[in-house]
Amino acid sequence: MSPKEFAERVEPHLGVMHRMARRLTRSRAEAEDLAQEGLLRAFERRGSLRDPEKIRSWLLALLRNLHLNRVRDAKPQLVVLTGGADFEHPTGDLEEEIQSRALSDELVLALRDLPEEQATVLWLRAVEGLSYEEIAEVMDTPVGTVRSRLSRAREGMLARLRRHVPSAVGGRR
């Protein structure tokens, strides 16, 4: 695959790579580094992509493995002394904004609390719309495992939301 063809095939998936990196890491800078390195590694290994139609799951699998290797080899990091979080300013109805923000924050926290393989499966399904088969390729796991992890992830999320934001979920089944 030529560099130009690689770029054409990868370009539509930069967004999903970015979001995956953001979800896997704890800061925007870390995510940028992960996505960047993932892209370079993908370029270096483009010869190993057997089916170009499956490039999205191939890219995501590579990115996730890179992240898992980084976590495994993690060394103590310097503390960042400056720079802040990404603040958003409330707009419109403040009360609604606060409620919506509470749900949003709780969802983010709940996702972070899930085991990584469950959170990733749920994210790829709910946000990126990947099929079970594609998710199985990303996670290098059987489709049946995807199905059970997805169910456990959703149950875990609902249970947590029931405890912390009861108004956000319906009654007990």
Place this chain on the structure above:
Amino acid sequence: MSCLSPEILSAVLDGEAAASEIEHARTCPSCSAYVERLRELDEAIADLPLAAEGPSPVLAATLRGLAARAARPVARVARLAMGGVVALAVASTLLLSPRTGTIAEALAEQAIASHLRAFTTGSATGCHVESEDPSLLAEWLSSGFGDRVEVPSPAAARLVGARSCQLFGESTPAVVYRTEEAPVTVFLPRPGTEAFAACERAMGSCVEGRDGQTVCVLPAAGGDPMVIVGALSANRLCEVVGS
């Protein structure tokens, strides 16, 4: 039929269950209510601000840089004389055969990305600490990295600050300078890291990278390699750090 398990109902939501199961979930009030809660959950996750984020400009620029390798298949590499003083032998530029995806190119690409990112995101300089005092920056970097980090003090550049960044996924000390023309980042890979090994192999060379950036790998005062990045000619870059 009694109520379906949560796993089956989760698969129902995704259209990955058997037709009979989907039909049951549609008609059973309890099961359909559960599927509806799962649907609301998925929709709430898909509404998170992160779900709407697009790729960063740096990532898109990196891809453009990779694609452009087809347009300039011959890498222009300036091989510099090595030794105590960096000789400006850029005029004797060597043309090397294309080696897309080599470690040296990956090093250059990552160094450029990190350099550009420092000046396009976060604080204006991308520094974790800002100071013109090399000893203060050396102390901060040394305490963070656990061994002595020497901060170069070239006369032709003003010291701005220091930061920790990632090269090959490893934390690497970096020092930021300003010259009259452009900001310059000097990375100081630690011995034993992949970046250090890549630098040793690329020692004494300059690469014209994307977005007008030049990357040079040169020996620092102690002989360890340093990676210098800036939107300057290779001649000028070497002049700055050699001063």
